[in-house]
Amino acid sequence: MIVSAQNGQEDYLRKVLGNLEKIESATYFVIEQTWEPGDTTALVNRRTFCIEYDHPGDTTIGARFVNFDGIDTTKAVFGYDGTIHAIAYHDIKKLEIDDFTTKPLPFRPLSSPFFNYTRNIIKYALETPDNITVEVEDDVVDWHIRIVINENEQVEFFGKACYLPANPYCWDPTSIYELWVSKANDLPYKVRREMSTNISMKECLDAQLNSASKEKFDLLSFFPKDYKIAKYGERKNVQHASKLLSKNAPDWTLKDAAGKSVSLSDIKSKALLIQLTGIGCGPCRASIPFLNKLRTEFSIDDLGLVAIETWKREGHALQNYINRYGIKYMLLGGTDEISKEYQTGGSVPVFFLLDENRIVRNVFDGYGEKVTDKEILNAINLLSLSSE
Structure with a gap:
């Protein structure tokens, strides 16, 4: 059954909002999942434990919170206190602090805690003049709320609704939010967000409301x-991919979408273009037509072409990406070691052009349509390769 505005939809949303506004603190576990559009298996599946406090004095997010490891709930992973955002890198004993001055934005791009997040979504749905549709469906034990935002910009909720700057890699700015509300307490317990670029979902478990200590919050x-504290955006002492120029390309053996092992030494072409990429990276996706064109214009004997996915997506995600974007070249699943050995610092896309002896002749950092296309094509032609 669809509940329309005429028979209580708005009144029910106001009731849920009122319940959310009564929450001053909460502790709970969260199951977080993310997908690429068209994928049926989550790329990320993470369990965390959260302590959340309402913080009206913060006009950006409006909450203080700390997220902990879902198994070791004494190990804090990241948090926010209304002034700074802190992220722990436990493997290297480092704490990175972001005070939002390095890269000023009109909003603070943080993953808000569950009750703050759902409260702001419902408040927006009730108050916005934006072009939206809202449906409330009876799911027997739950109410399912679906909000479709039809604006020219994608709408994210970093605290209040934030309109994202125009993104050349976003082809459809429609934003969809779905909430599942328990009839037992008229509070949300699950939220799903869908954009043209990715999909995410959070499910709140074992919530304890208004029982957390109200002592001063010291993030x-x-x-x-004993962790070393570093400010977000500080110049890091890292190597750069350009240092590989005129050196042998680091060797690797990786798996394709079907699980078949492929080694650098298996590729016998006269030249080889390697792209370090990431599923979900806009510029990487924008480069696909150019790489497909190269695959068509040059024979496999003359030019090998390999993309290595360095954001550690599983085989099913690789296959979905191949199918979704019509990729005609080899796509392999990468590892952390690949990023280290190719000295990219985790950045994508980065292109490496190798000669017949697998010496790195050129490195191209980033992708700009036409400009990067021309630079790569000119470098390939300098290796005396002829297109078909």
């Missing part, structure tokens, strides 16, 4: 005292 006290 840094949740993290180990």
Whole structure:
């Protein structure tokens, strides 16, 4: 059954919002999942434990929170106190602090805690003049709320609704939010967000409301005292991919979407173009037509072409990406070691052009349509390869 505005939809949303506004603190587990559009298996499946406090004094997010490891709930992973955002890198004993001055934006791009997030979505649906549709469906034990936002910009909820700047890699700005509300307490327990670029879902479990300690919230006290503190955006002492120029390309053996192992030494072409890429990266996706064109214009004997996915997506995600974007070249699943050995610092896309002896002749960092296309094509032609 669809509940329309005439028979109580708006009144029910106001009731749920009222319940959310009564939450001053909450502790709960969260199951977080993300997908690429068209994928049936989650790329990310993560369980965390959260302590959340309402914080009206913060006019950006409107909450303080700390997220912990879902198994070791004493190990803080990241948090926010209304002034700074802290992220722990436990493997290297480092705490990165972002005070939002390095890269000023009109909003703070943080993953808001569950009850703050759902409260702001419902408040927006009730108050916005934007072009939206809202449906409330009876799912027997739950109410299912679906909000479709038809604006020229994607709408994210970093606290209040935020309109994202125009993105050349977003072909459809429609934003869809779905919430599942328990009839037992008229509070949301699951939320799903869908954009043309990716899909995410959070499910709240074992919530304890208004029972957390109201002592002064000291974000840094949740993290180990001996961790080195670094400011977000500080120049890091890292190697750069350009240092591989005129050197042998690091060897690798990786798996394709079907699980078949492929080694650098298996590729016998006169030249080889390697792209380090990431599923979900806009510029990487924008480069696909150019790479497909190269695959068509040059024979496999003359030019090998391999993309290595370095964001550690599984085989099913690789196959979905191949099918969705019509990829005609080899796509392999990468590892952290690939990014280290190719000295990219995790950045994507980065292109490496190798000669017949697998010496790195050119490195292209980033992708700009036509400009990068021309640079790569000119470099290929300098290796005396002829297109078909």
